[in-house]
Amino acid sequence: MPENKNADKSSQDSGPADKKADRLPKIFVLDTNVLVHNADALRSFNDNEVVIPFDVIEELDGFKKGMDEAGRNARRVIRMLDKLRRRGNLRDGVVNKESGGKVRVSFECRDASCIDLADKADNRIIATAWTLMQKDGRKVVFVSKDINARIKADSLGINTVDFEKQTVNFDELYTGWKEIMVGGEDVDRFFADRKFPVSDELYPYQGVVLVDKADPKHTALGMYIRPEKTVVPLRTQDATVFGISARNREQSFAIEFLMDDRIRLVTLIGQAGTGKTLLALACGLEKIMHEKRYETMLVSRPIMPLGRDIGFLPGSKEEKLENWMQPIFDNLEFILKLGSPKSEPERRIDMLIERGSIVLEALTYIRGRSISDRYVIVDEAQNLTPHEVKTIISRAGEGTKLVLTGDPYQIDNPYLDSSSNGLTYVAERMKGQDLFAHITLTKSERSVLASLAAELL
Numbered sequence: 001m002p003e004n005k006n007a008d009k010s011s012q013d014s015g016p017a018d019k020k021a022d023r024l025p026k027i028f029v030l031d032t033n034v035l036v037h038n039a040d041a042l043r044s045f046n047d048n049e050v051v052i053p054f055d056v057i058e059e060l061d062g063f064k065k066g067m068d069e070a071g072r073n074a075r076r077v078i079r080m081l082d083k084l085r086r087r088g089n090l091r092d093g094v095v096n097k098e099s100g101g102k103v104r105v106s107f108e109c110r111d112a113s114c115i116d117l118a119d120k121a122d123n124r125i126i127a128t129a130w131t132l133m134q135k136d137g138r139k140v141v142f143v144s145k146d147i148n149a150r151i152k153a154d155s156l157g158i159n160t161v162d163f164e165k166q167t168v169n170f171d172e173l174y175t176g177w178k179e180i181m182v183g184g185e186d187v188d189r190f191f192a193d194r195k196f197p198v199s200d201e202l203y204p205y206q207g208v209v210l211v212d213k214a215d216p217k218h219t220a221l222g223m224y225i226r227p228e229k230t231v232v233p234l235r236t237q238d239a240t241v242f243g244i245s246a247r248n249r250e251q252s253f254a255i256e257f258l259m260d261d262r263i264r265l266v267t268l269i270g271q272a273g274t275g276k277t278l279l280a281l282a283c284g285l286e287k288i289m290h291e292k293r294y295e296t297m298l299v300s301r302p303i304m305p306l307g308r309d310i311g312f313l314p315g316s317k318e319e320k321l322e323n324w325m326q327p328i329f330d331n332l333e334f335i336l337k338l339g340s341p342k343s344e345p346e347r348r349i350d351m352l353i354e355r356g357s358i359v360l361e362a363l364t365y366i367r368g369r370s371i372s373d374r375y376v377i378v379d380e381a382q383n384l385t386p387h388e389v390k391t392i393i394s395r396a397g398e399g400t401k402l403v404l405t406g407d408p409y410q411i412d413n414p415y416l417d418s419s420s421n422g423l424t425y426v427a428e429r430m431k432g433q434d435l436f437a438h439i440t441l442t443k444s445e446r447s448v449l450a451s452l453a454a455e456l457l
Helices: 005-009 016-023 032-037 039-043 054-063 069-085 121-135 147-155 184-193 249-259 276-290 317-324 326-339 345-355 386-393 422-429 448-456
Strands: 027-030 049-053 102-106 140-143 159-161 177-182 207-212 219-225 230-233 265-270 296-301 358-362 374-378 401-406 436-441
Touching (some): 027 121, 032 039, 032 054, 032 069, 039 069, 049 121, 054 069, 054 102, 121 140, 140 147, 177 249, 184 207, 265 276, 276 296, 276 401, 326 345, 386 401, 386 422
Parallel strands (some): 049 102, 296 358, 296 374
Antiparallel strands (some): 219 230
16 A cells, blocks of 8 residues: 555654654654544554544534434544454554554553643544654654644644545646647648647547637637547537526536537536536436436435534425525526426426426435436535445446536535545546546636635635
8 A cells, every 4th residue: 555645754854863663653643533534534644653542533423313424434443453452462562464554552541631732532632642752763654634733733843644545736736638739720621621640649528729829719619539539619609408508618628528428427617607517417418308318317415514414404305305406406497497487497407306307315315225317416516535435436327427516615524624534535536537537616607706706705
């Protein structure tokens, strides 16, 4: 298993006095949030020692009853620790055969008095790292997804890092399209021949803008087809999809990817007003109602503000979902009103739901299913962990197309950010795959006010 980024990062600032310690296996003290975020963290530090403070075990016990991803991860970690326990003594440490390192449960610090902080679980976990740092000659690293815990630990002089497995560099995230500077005659030839061979190795279905070097306004939009190493024109560039047409080049690429049946997974990233959800819904309606390509459009969103549980609202599952799915209804009403201004969009939506053409579902109920011949949209996917997104994608059966949309700048999950959420992780890791396409939308088209707010606020 390759070494975790955290292990590399912790030794970058070592001085001469630390050289001996750097040659020894490091001690990684894991916070509870690391394990409920990713159960595989327990075996992600190679031949180093992973220390689990006793308070972490207590907190995992509180998480284990949950039916969300945190609960599932807590139960998985507990089972892994129990398996290690049967092979040895966790207090002394047991070698994890998968990583080669040792895992042990720590009793080094019974209270937080040693660091002169209030005696509570978070501080006792930090105090464990501090105590080990004082008495052990090895490098001690505190790993936490909690920003405040990292600040407190760092202020005590403890080497502190975020858990960086399954993260991407958001500033260098794959945008899904590229400009290629060519001669004016090449742009004209592209329109005439309907193809343009390129020597550069691009990603499958990557959007391409051919730009005339002499006249930058003289451009052509296309999509790269890898087997032929050729850029071909967008088939939907001037099309109206269920009353919606593209307002900029990025939306043109998005519609092309959403309407191309060869592409089974599409990720759309953009700030508020860029049209990601609207385009996904419009193309979905086109596919199920006009082209009859899919049986059903299934739309889902993570239920973050309600703790991923819709049980706190009164009524049936559908009535509970109606409150959380209101942004989806707003977009559907807008699309249906465009297609037929005199119709009653609310009534048409109700009819589509009654017929099963549109299904609104909580992500809670997708786990364990096999979803075939569906056009699936997961909105607000930036609030999902990489493991949750993997679980969703693995539900796609034969003939299903999956669309993930979201805004990495608006994340409600306290342990995710623009670099570690499932949406950006998928966009970066799936590039280069023949069934995948991605586009980053940057221009707000909702209104002048919305565009101004996205830019300035």
